[in-house]
Amino acid sequence: MIYDVVVVGSGFSAIATVCNLVELLPASASIAIVGDDPGFGRGTAYRTELYLHRLNVPAGRMSLYPDRPDNFVDWLRQHKRPLGAGDFASRQDYGLYIRDCLAELLRHKKPRCRVDFIKAKATGCVERYGTMIGFLLDNGNEIAGRNIVLCLGVGNAKLPIDLSQLPPRGLAHIVTNPWRLSWLRRVEATDRVCILGSGLTMIDQVLALSAHGFTGKVTVLSRRGLAPLDHIKAPKPATEIDVATLPTRMSALLHALRRESSASGDWRSIMDGLRPQTQALWLRLPEMERRRFLRHALPWWNIHRHRVAPDVFRRFDVMLRSGQVSIRAGYLLDVEELNGLTLRYRRRGRSDVSSIEADWIVNCTGMERAGISHSPLLREMQRQGLIEADPLNLGIIVDAQSRIPRSTGSGPDIYAVGALTAGQFWEITAVPDIRVQARKVGQAIAGTVE
Numbered sequence: 001m002i003y004d005v006v007v008v009g010s011g012f013s014a015i016a017t018v019c020n021l022v023e024l025l026p027a028s029a030s031i032a033i034v035g036d037d038p039g040f041g042r043g044t045a046y047r048t049e050l051y052l053h054r055l056n057v058p059a060g061r062m063s064l065y066p067d068r069p070d071n072f073v074d075w076l077r078q079h080k081r082p083l084g085a086g087d088f089a090s091r092q093d094y095g096l097y098i099r100d101c102l103a104e105l106l107r108h109k110k111p112r113c114r115v116d117f118i119k120a121k122a123t124g125c126v127e128r129y130g131t132m133i134g135f136l137l138d139n140g141n142e143i144a145g146r147n148i149v150l151c152l153g154v155g156n157a158k159l160p161i162d163l164s165q166l167p168p169r170g171l172a173h174i175v176t177n178p179w180r181l182s183w184l185r186r187v188e189a190t191d192r193v194c195i196l197g198s199g200l201t202m203i204d205q206v207l208a209l210s211a212h213g214f215t216g217k218v219t220v221l222s223r224r225g226l227a228p229l230d231h232i233k234a235p236k237p238a239t240e241i242d243v244a245t246l247p248t249r250m251s252a253l254l255h256a257l258r259r260e261s262s263a264s265g266d267w268r269s270i271m272d273g274l275r276p277q278t279q280a281l282w283l284r285l286p287e288m289e290r291r292r293f294l295r296h297a298l299p300w301w302n303i304h305r306h307r308v309a310p311d312v313f314r315r316f317d318v319m320l321r322s323g324q325v326s327i328r329a330g331y332l333l334d335v336e337e338l339n340g341l342t343l344r345y346r347r348r349g350r351s352d353v354s355s356i357e358a359d360w361i362v363n364c365t366g367m368e369r370a371g372i373s374h375s376p377l378l379r380e381m382q383r384q385g386l387i388e389a390d391p392l393n394l395g396i397i398v399d400a401q402s403r404i405p406r407s408t409g410s411g412p413d414i415y416a417v418g419a420l421t422a423g424q425f426w427e428i429t430a431v432p433d434i435r436v437q438a439r440k441v442g443q444a445i446a447g448t449v450e
């Protein structure tokens with residue numbers, strides 16, 4: 001079957017794109033959405049099995065539609081959730097909200113274009129007649145589109161060491177995909193757990209363990225040992241920042257932001273002021289400075305920028321202060337299995353080797369910056385010259401309209417939405433940014449489909 005638009009992926013980016021396309025395309029148009037996600041629209045973030053896993057962005061900024069900012073808060077009210085715009089809703093609820101947005105649109109918009117949901121993984125592709133791309137699906141079928149939107153998200157980060165020498169008994173105690181919470185059922189209440197990575201996923205896992213009655217020790221190991229900071233209940237208003245006046249050398253830029261922070265007395269208001277302008281700031285940075293940022297400043301950026309809800313932070317902090325959770329900074333060297341798992345690591349700033357004894361290792365080294373390597377489909381598209389990795393290997397090269405530039409004047413239009421476009425936009429992994437991008441891509445495609 002040939003479609004006007006094929007959307008590959010089925011997480012938030014895909015659903016946001018499809019909602020915009022359904023609103024904007026004529027009734028004669030057709031869309032296919034291809035995804036292997038068991039809960040269409042939820043993706044990794046919003047299909048969590050635990051209600052206690054919360055959004056890290058206040059509800060008032062999580063509407064699917066940038067021009068209807070109250071949409072999610074209204075949904076929460078209609079569903080009898082006692083939360084306001086400044087509160088942090090459950091990620092499970094957010095997954096239901098996304099599903100409802102799409103379902104309502106499909107039910108009530110009349111007439112509307114055709115939308116086919118295809119539960120499959122796109123494993124390969126081929127350019128057809130110079131005007132469309134055919135996708136080979138793992139169910140044996142092929143579909144083709146005149147416009148393509150890649151919404152593949154980010155892959156799970158691989159463990160930073162080779163475990164091929166570990167016996168099966170040891171491998172069975174290594175949790176490579178922490179978002180499948182079934183591993184919690186196998187953990188004894190007093191086991192020793194070692195979590196690799198100290199970001200938001202680590203906090204999710206610690207809270208999930210606690211909710212399962214876990215009373216054992218959790219040791220967290222990450223390169224710098226930095227854990228996310230918290231949102232506060234009544235934040236100061238965001239400071240107005242004119243990014244055009246900020247220096248573009250990384251050292252001078254960080255100095256200027258620190259100065260602003262101490263002048264305002266609240267670094268959060270500086271981060272909040274910077275947030276809607278981060279894309280503009282990123283665009284101004286020369287490639288060398290972007291590299292410097294990724295090499296030196298990224299862990300600090302992450303803990304200040306990706307904060308946790310106040311009460312989630314409080315719960316985590318109690319476990320930290322009681323000593324049930326401890327965080328170590330170091331570089332993992334290897335893992336051995338001998339009546340349990342022994343992790344050897346070099347402590348940050350030291351040359352001697354320390355170790356951690358654990359019954360479980362959980363990989364929370366975070367979302368891999370999309371890149372191309374995590375996806376066989378992207379690797380194949382790269383091989384065929386349809387896409388190109390961006391110079392920083394964050395994702396793929398797109399232009400300011402999120403479209404993959406073409407060397408020739410003709411051929412199908414290929415767009416990307418979400419983290420794959422981080423090389424161009426940097427700040428493009430959260431809903432407030434992706435929803436705007438999805439709208440623009442929808443508008444660009446609608447301008448070409450009759």
Ligand SMILES: Cc1cc2nc3c(=O)[nH]c(=O)nc-3n(C[C@H](O)[C@H](O)[C@H](O)COP(=O)(O)OP(=O)(O)OC[C@H]3O[C@@H](n4cnc5c(N)ncnc54)[C@H](O)[C@@H]3O)c2cc1C
Nearest residue numbers: 009010011012013037043044045055056122153418430431
């Ligand atoms: C745990 C977690 C919590 C988060 N919390 C928040 C939050 O509170 N607020 C916020 O704004 N953002 C949050 N985020 C950021 C989040 O990444 C975005 O909000 C958004 O969910 C990204 O959606 P996506 O569709 O781009 O990617 P994903 O959700 O990763 O979806 C991509 C989908 O594409 C599918 N896919 C991949 N390859 C193929 C293929 N070849 N064929 C078919 N399908 C394929 C995958 O299976 C997947 O389902 C969170 C992220 C995580 C991981």
